[in-house]
Amino acid sequence: MKKIIFFLPFLFLIFSCEHKVEKVEKAFYYWKSDGYPSDKEKQILVNQNIQKIYVKFFEVDYSDAMGNFPISKTNFSLNSYCDEGKESPYQIIPTVYIKNIVFQKSSEKDLDKLADNVNFLINKYTNEKLDSLKVSEIQIDCDWTASTKDNYFYFLKKLKPISQKEISATLRLYPYKYPDKMGVPPVDKVTLMCYNLINPLADQSKNSILDLKELESYLNTGKKYPLHMDVALPVYSWMQIYQNNQFTSVLYNVNDIKKHLKQIKPLWYEVQKDTVIDYKTYLRVGDKIKYEEITADKINKAIALIKKNIKFDKEITVMLFHLDENQLKNYTDEEISHFYSDFNK
Structure with a gap:
């Protein structure tokens, strides 16, 4: 009996370490369509030793008159973040938000063209704004539904060979919890978006950006998602x-x-x-x-729930949404640092 008692804690130790995160790559989203980074924003990147910036290059919308078309193009440029002639200290990941209506209205022929156009614009902006910096990943952001799943996944499959890059996709909490219904996107990895859980106008008694009970209700699946998963947290109110x-x-x-x-x-x-x-x-x-309002305390509680319920790989990227001086002044440098480091504690 003593041997069994001794062995059980040992098994627990092995199991608890199996999914422990050992390395966290620190990242920010940059979601502004106008303006340029402030000195404070640049300093935050330096202070936090940020490695990646997920930059929204543009969005894709649809109209009956124009079909699919790009909007909200970014002013982001590499020269705004590093001294001219010096190598960028950041990995830049072009990110494209595509409205769900695009996949409601598009035929496969339209989606073939969309994949070509998205890849063309990303390459164009990379050459113009990033000084032809080598880009290895593209992230696609879309609130797809069960009815648009097939078209969205078709587009993702087309984009991969055209771009010859790693493709990641954002993953909302509903498709995370119900992969059998919503499907698993055909990409290399996903980023779980742990915010915007509720329609802002649907429930006047809950914080629509981050409600902890709502978050936990989506996380407790008991299953590991079949793709590598990174995680994004809100740092805005x-x-x-x-x-x-x-x-x-x-x-x-x-x-x-x-x-x-x-x-x-x-x-x-x-x-x-x-x-x-x-x-x-x-x-x-x-x-x-x-x-x-999203306080540091609420983010810390969200991180504890995420760690309790999700089985991560040993190395993950943690993104904060988003790089904005006016929002980030609500947090100390130490608090921001803990939003990253708490994942591998």
Whole structure:
């Protein structure tokens, strides 16, 4: 009996170490379509020893008049991040967000053309903005559904040989939990997006960016996903504005107007002073605001849930969404560092 008692902890130790993350590559998403990196943003990359930047090169939308077309093209350039003539310290991963309507409306012939056009634009931007930096990976971001799965997967299969690059795809929590229904994308690896769990306008009592109970309900599958999985976490907050009880817009730069708000219930505030935000946004006394804040404590709790439930490979990339000085001022350098390092503790 003593031998059995001794052996059980040994088995537990082997099992617990089997899926321990040993190395974390640190990454940020860069999702801005205009503007250039600030000195503070550059310093954050240096301070955190960031290795990868997932840059949204453009988005793809659809209209009956134009078919599939690119929008929201980035101003990102390598010269903005490193001294001219010096080798980039970062691996840049072109990322393309494709709206689900594209796959609702496209034939296989359209998707063949889309794969060619996406690859062409990525190469064009790489030559123009990245000084022909060698790119080894492309990430495709899409909220695909069961009805668009076949078209989306067809596109991914076409893009791989055309680009001759590693293809990764974002993975929302619903297709993560239900791979039998939603399919497993034909890519080299996926990035689990641990945020935007709820329709922002669907539930007024929950934080739609990150609700911990909602997150846990999707994670506890008991199965290892069949592809290599990286993970993305939110480092942003926003305010949803309601005027005359109707949703009107979203504010991302929230720090300057907190002083004009009075909390009326969890997540909800009321404007106490008429405030001009910009040329198109004006807050009036009595307007209601749902403030969805992502604190360091909430991110840490999310990481604990993710580690408890997901079986990772030994080496993973952890991405933070996204590189924005106004959002990142809500976290200390030490807190940001722990968002990465906690995965291999």
